[in-house]
Amino acid sequence: MAIPRAAKTLRRTRIQEEKEEQILEAALDVFSVSGFRGSTIDQIAEVAGMSKPNLLYYFRTKEAMHRALIDRVLFNWLEPLRAFDAEGNPESEIRSYIRRKLELARDFPRESRLFANEMLQGAPHVLDMLKGPLKELVDEKAAVIRTWIKSGKIVHCDPYHLIFSIWSTTQHYADFDVQVRAVLGEEHSGDGRFEDAARFLEQLFIGGLRPDRSGA
Amino acid sequence: MAIPRAAKTLRRTRIQEEKEEQILEAALDVFSVSGFRGSTIDQIAEVAGMSKPNLLYYFRTKEAMHRALIDRVLFNWLEPLRAFDAEGNPESEIRSYIRRKLELARDFPRESRLFANEMLQGAPHVLDMLKGPLKELVDEKAAVIRTWIKSGKIVHCDPYHLIFSIWSTTQHYADFDVQVRAVLGEEHSGDGRFEDAARFLEQLFIGGLRPDRSGA
DNA sequence: TGTAATGTTTACCAATCGGTCAAATTATCC
């Protein structure tokens, strides 16, 4: 007789570890493409290579699966922003922030798309996190940027929109990958495009934020 | 007895005009949030305020509805890029391109999200258009940008990634609207945020593309 | 090695899905 599933987390088996991993991996595949509503348990079960009831033995509902996935992904997703350091100098901090975000887009495009899908749907599962922890983190980093502005290290600008623009430009290469590939053509669709993107974005942001030397 | 639906386009009734408009409007509401797979005909019918069979009288399948919607939206979506003019000077052209794209994001966010959903799903319905007409248009505009670079009007950079970065930064305000609002907080979630965004992005791109006067 | 806990499968359920059909209703035009 199986334990009530609520108690399952008390002690985790080897098999539990493996299967849950397997399921979340498959769920990421499916959710990141079709979004929550558009994905089916059957689909995920097939990708995971197990029967639907077996999958439901580990995650009782589709919601639970999605929630577990989001929880696991979000932490890593914010890591680069957390690393944004007030002590460092603006140019290298921004440069390395762009690098990190671009690496995430390259190495974890499904995670990026999972998040993008959630946003498009109005963030029904993560709205509290956006308004709480995310906002606080961004507020904090915006304050850092403001000190850079006040000390004349970068041009006067809105720190929030600066952060938004770094997010959007870098995530674009994961979320709109198919469009990027289509426009660049077969020849420039290798991993080299990430190097090109990094070079361009660093140039754009470093150049665009350099304090104005003509005016004052 | 109703006409075979294939002949319907020969002469269009007043009612046809109205109802099809009504349906596409509702379909835009639904598809832009849930994507193709995640949306249901019943949902759209309810938003459109008509019965499902009635809706299916005008569009035989969900696919047909989606296709009609995409077709109608895509043309307008590319208009700003088409307006990108080789004769104008780079600064004002880029400035007004950003403005136009940002206005689209503000005034037609559902259209932007419809497109974003399609991209996330791998562009199953528009891949040919991306590889064909879109690529050609972008190639053409990239050539324009290259002439600006050659004549020293803007800094040397990759024109494709420049275009991508304008797309992503502007569309971000439609596609990730919920995140932008959450991070900015209630007080900055009015329409004023588009003015702030415009000011920041113009500054970023104009500054970032200004030819380097320190080097040469 | 036995047994209890854990894991898996087959069969199934009610609800919803995309879509059809024929009958009923409404608009159009002479």
Added chain:
DNA sequence: GGATAATTTGACCGATTGGTAAACATTACA
């Protein structure tokens, strides 16, 4: 106003959906 075309509806269909029940198989551990 009547015939005819256009529109709308309710009832329905088979397939798929998220999820369950219970029998069956396997594992861990004493």
